[in-house]
Amino acid sequence: MSDQEKELKLLRDQIDSIDRQIHGLLNDRARCAQHVAEVKEKYQGSKDAVFYRPEREAQVLRRVMERNEGPLADHEVARLFREVMSVCLALEKPMHVAFLGPEGNFTQQAASKHFGHSAHCIPFNSGDEVFREVESGGAHYGVVPIENSSEGVVSHTLDLFKRFNLTICGEVELRIHHHVLRADDLGLDQITRIYLPQQTLSQCRSWLDSHFLSAERILVNSNAEAARMAIKQGAGAVAIASELVADLYQLNVVARNIDDQSDNSTRYLIIGDQEVGESGQDKTSILVTVRDKSGALYELLEHFHKHKISLTGIETRPANSENSHSAFYIDFEGHAANKHIQKVLQELQSETVELKLLGSYPVAVL
Numbered sequence: 001m002s003d004q005e006k007e008l009k010l011l012r013d014q015i016d017s018i019d020r021q022i023h024g025l026l027n028d029r030a031r032c033a034q035h036v037a038e039v040k041e042k043y044q045g046s047k048d049a050v051f052y053r054p055e056r057e058a059q060v061l062r063r064v065m066e067r068n069e070g071p072l073a074d075h076e077v078a079r080l081f082r083e084v085m086s087v088c089l090a091l092e093k094p095m096h097v098a099f100l101g102p103e104g105n106f107t108q109q110a111a112s113k114h115f116g117h118s119a120h121c122i123p124f125n126s127g128d129e130v131f132r133e134v135e136s137g138g139a140h141y142g143v144v145p146i147e148n149s150s151e152g153v154v155s156h157t158l159d160l161f162k163r164f165n166l167t168i169c170g171e172v173e174l175r176i177h178h179h180v181l182r183a184d185d186l187g188l189d190q191i192t193r194i195y196l197p198q199q200t201l202s203q204c205r206s207w208l209d210s211h212f213l214s215a216e217r218i219l220v221n222s223n224a225e226a227a228r229m230a231i232k233q234g235a236g237a238v239a240i241a242s243e244l245v246a247d248l249y250q251l252n253v254v255a256r257n258i259d260d261q262s263d264n265s266t267r268y269l270i271i272g273d274q275e276v277g278e279s280g281q282d283k284t285s286i287l288v289t290v291r292d293k294s295g296a297l298y299e300l301l302e303h304f305h306k307h308k309i310s311l312t313g314i315e316t317r318p319a320n321s322e323n324s325h326s327a328f329y330i331d332f333e334g335h336a337a338n339k340h341i342q343k344v345l346q347e348l349q350s351e352t353v354e355l356k357l358l359g360s361y362p363v364a365v366l
């Protein structure tokens with residue numbers, strides 16, 4: 001055995017022994033999670049037991065990142081623990097998660113990022129269908145896009161909260177990376193047709209203008225459909241889509257990260273029908289309807305200012321009523337169980353036409 005082989009053997013023996021310990025500890029953890037499930041069932045009943053606890057998962061992930069001393073990067077260890085919790089939760093109860101499809105899109109990536117790969121994620125054709133599936137109990141949770149950093153708010157998603165009585169249980173932030181994909185191996189040569197959905201065009205327009213101004217742009221319903229069309233049309237056709245779509249359809253990535261904003265990202269909401277406890281770093285979302293009058297928004301926001309509560313987002317939506325009312329979706333820091341926040345909610349309640357608490361949930365960790 002050479003010196004190198006001897007040194008490698010010693011290190012690999014060490015790795016084998018560490019793997020045995022990790023393996024044993026993982027199964028110890030899984031057994032604990034099974035016991036947790038038994039306790040939940042014992043006290044809540046097997047029909048009403050709430051297995052997924054977003055606040056606890058956020059705390060576990062935050063703690064993992066805080067105590068991490070490397071050499072593994074914080075987000076890498078957190079990603080590993082995300083998957084460990086995902087398999088443990090699946091042992092307690094396999095999670096069914098509805099997402100705004102089709103398969104392979106960024107919302108699916110957001111769902112996997114949030115729930116890990118042991119959750120069973122099912123695509124639906126519209127936000128309405130996702131909400132309906134969760135409301136009817138067909139899925140435990142749903143994942144829908146709410147805001148993109150370059151395109152702004154997805155107002156259709158916001159409006160669904162008026163129609164459905166579901167709560168927000170969490171949020172996910174996903175970095176969006178678009179690539180140029182094609183079936184042949186011509187690289188960036190001879191591109192005549194580009195298949196892409198409208199929102200992808202909005203996010204990559206400058207890059208496409210400067211590289212392929214003369215190529216025809218054909219709008220399709222999703223990045224996955226763009227890939228299918230690029231394959232079907234063959235020579236000269238490319239799709240703009242994600243790495244996941246490239247893998248799914250076995251396409252070559254011929255240009256990477258063509259997003260006009262290098263930090264292009266989308267925020268997604270996790271919807272469900274449970275109240276989430278405090279995690280220590282939470283957000284609350286409400287929908288308020290007020291009578292139209294000058295200074296109405298000012299008066300509304302005054303309450304937050306008075307109690308020193310930071311807003312993280314506000315959107316105006318038509319209130320959909322014959323009276324002259326305006327509706328606002330407001331996100332702010334803090335949990336509804338907090339006395340401070342309860343004060344503001346009480347004040348708003350007495351001054352608004354309607355106040356709907358959409359939920360308090362942990363600030364996105366990963």
Ligand SMILES: C=C(O[C@@H]1C=C(C(=O)O)C=C[C@H]1O)C(=O)O
Binds near residue numbers: 032054
């Ligand atoms: C184990 C629990 O159930 C689930 C699994 C978790 C985990 O694996 O750490 C954490 C929270 C829950 O989603 C728990 O509630 O503590």
